[in-house]
Amino acid sequence: MATGMEKAVEAIPGRPLPHGILLNQCTDVRDVDDEHELLGTTWLALGCQPVNVWRDPCLTDESPGEESPGAPPQKEFHRPVTETAEPITVYAGAECSTMGWSYAEAREHAEASLELGEQEAVEAGFWEHHLSQVAENLTPPGGPVNIAQGVAALEGCLAESYGGVGTLHVPAGAAALLGCCNLAHRDADGSLSTLAGNCVVIGAGYSSLNTGPGGIPADPGTAWLYITGPLVIRRGPVVTIPDRPGPSVAIRTNDRRVLVERTYVVATTCTVCAINISVCPS
Template identity: 30%
Template sequence: MPMCPKPIVDAPTVEPAEYGLFSVAQRPAPEGAHWRCGVRWEPYACDAGDAYGDQCDDPEQEKSIRDGVPLAEADSFSVHDGYLCRLPGRPDEAEIRDRAETQLKLGEQRLVERVVWTGEAGTQTVDPHLADPAAVVLNAVPVPTAADALSLPAAIAALEAYLGANYGGRGVIHAPRLAAAHIAHAQLAAPAGATIRTLLGNAIAFYSGSPNTGPDGSTAPAGTAWLYVTGAVFIRSGPALIIPNAVEAGFNRATNEVLMIAEREYVVGWDCVHAAVLADLDLPEPA
């Protein structure tokens, strides 16, 4: 083998991961800057109303309407990545800044998914999050074991039945990425443009940032996966912030290192529905 220095070349081009949380969420334009403190909203699709019979004999029968509108809310959080390097022989400021921004861009969906699944952001708990004891568990027992797991078709059916009974629109099924091939093999969903949808049109987000934990925080048994369903999901996010805004400000003269961080603020929320089911990933062999 020749003894010569290895030159630095361009890294391979990376294609962003598809069919995750970012593929199913609505991205409304931020309204001013106050969303960074978290937001509240009044959902439309969480009240089923009521029904009455023929009113010809009693046209003035009293109609009951629920008082007020349920108020939903979501907390804010930030994700970041960066570049720490020794300056001699390294790229200029523009390249350092570009590397920090690119690393954040390629990793932030996974970071956001982890926060949305677990609620963990540093020392704080972010709400809403999926693995929350408030989620309605649709298995026969509140804390299911592997023996209580539903087959994948039964699990998807249970989630969509619960969604249909409690929500007036399409929702989102949230699943760990390890469930994707199993769901495809069972022909339970298929790509529809940039989103994967079930037969009923509900979107599925496959999380790279999922630890596959249930509402009680415990990891799913081997061969199973926790799936969640929610109402429509939105994401509000701001521009990437570069901290500090110049290499000189991030230069540590004691170590001859420079640190530049790219950070983005997020708020992720969903309408009213929040249920979970433990699914068995193994399909029975055909008879």
């Protein structure tokens, strides 16, 4: 077959994974235009303080006898915790000779690249800059556990600190193991959830990092799982740089460069827990 005679056709289209951080039906993704929201957010945590059971001493049968009963029991008050979320900016750049690409073609290619790959990049940014930095490590001294034990430990950790519906974060490389013990099921809206009712996010970006608390890489044959509270993601508009053809050309090299980027602020609440699991059959 002769070389150099191939016909140029359109690129092969792709789709982001359907249960990733941006496409999961449990994730609250909000498009915002306020640049201040995209610089980071802060709020008073809701649901992180315990709701206690009150036992009225006047309704009990206990008698103080002759001893002094001491101070009467008091109901507890808790100050809300201030939480924050930092911005994650993801981008895709296209470069080619000006003889091969017009500005419109370069821009279209960069925009399509961002659309396909931004979910993975957001997952990697959230994993690296938040999950692995703040998580409580539940891995026992004996080392990695199987995935059923891991999910059970994470959901117990979340329930003790939050009590509401949270989010289980699973690297794509370990996702198939969820089916081994029926750990997740598909809901009517297409999302995945555990038997306890927590959402499941399966992330390609999680799989590419696979690091534990402190950013330590997982040992071969193991993977890290995390659990958090619910997710609220603020998403800014796509920004194209430059926004016109002229400045896209580097005069010295005669190459054209077009960059597109978008800023996200991924927020969650209360405790983040992590555990190391084995991905090899026992």
